[in-house]
């Protein structure tokens with residue numbers, strides 16, 4: 001029997017329509033600038049985020065690195081939430097590739113207070129780094145797919161602008177946020193200068209993310225993508241999937257959110273589980289257990305033996321992610337396995 005794979009929404013495979021689109025896509029050489037399918041995807045991404053231009057890149061990590069690189073110079077400071085993806089999971093790219101100082105701000109389960117962010121801006125002086133960029137992650141992965149409400153994004157944006165900071169939105173799961181809020185994604189992206197979103201997660205594409213923003217920054221990013229070795233040739237094969245994703249795969253994210261909520265409600269009934277199902281707004285469920293952190297590794301192993309896959313995150317919580325390949329039967333299987341394993345930990 002196939003495992004129920006809750007490790008990540010990145011495990012999703014292309015749909016039949018994507019395979020057809022790949023086969024039929026008109027192709028060129030994107031480095032020479034003439035792949036029509038890449039151009040079409042980039043235009044669509046710019047339109048869907050309300051930005052002037054967009055750049056197709058191989059990964060969300062590269063998109064975020066480009067965002068930082070084109071909006072800072074080495075020695076500048078960037079403000080990131082303490083569990084932000086670029087800070088914790090992009091192998092040190094902000095420092096290694098962009099040469100920036102990272103300064104963290106706290107949040108209440110992924111939703112920051114404006115004062116907490118602004119208090120991290122270095123005072124302008126000869127001695128201090130210049131604080132140039134604020135990064136907001138929405139949805140917030142490590143905070144269980146938390147959604148930062150558009151009103152808070154606007155307040156953060158306005159406070160950043162008063163202090164001359166640019167704002168980058170890491171919207172790897174931007175469309176999960178939009179679907180959870182019942183708003184057009186542009187309601188979220190309008191209060192950001194640049195945006196990353198990923199095709200390769202719940203939208204089921206095999207590869208790819210989009211860096212979106214004003215044309216001069218996207219042009220700069222296009223050059224820097226080359227520096228990083230991220231420019232691709234017949235990338236239209238991949239872009240074709242992205243077009244299908246943006247046209248057909250967004251509304252169904254609501255199913256993933258429903259399954260995540262059902263999972264969270266079941267998990268909350270397990271003795272020793274620490275989670276509030278009301279915090280689960282999108283497709284990520286973070287389970288905490290009372291007792292020592294070593295229990296998470298044993299939970300992972302016990303679930304695996306029962307055909308249920310998930311991840312230990314940061315050694316202190318267990319993550320389940322819902323996506324197109326897990327449904328109600330997988331949720332039931334996971335709940336049964338957790339109920340069996342947890343008492344034995």
Ligand SMILES: Cc1ncc(COP(=O)(O)O)c(C=O)c1O
Pocket residue numbers: 058059060061062064085086137139140141170172173198200209
């Ligand atoms: C919030 C967030 N940003 C960026 C990324 C990086 O995306 P990629 O794995 O395509 O580099 C991820 C990946 O999970 C993510 O969750």
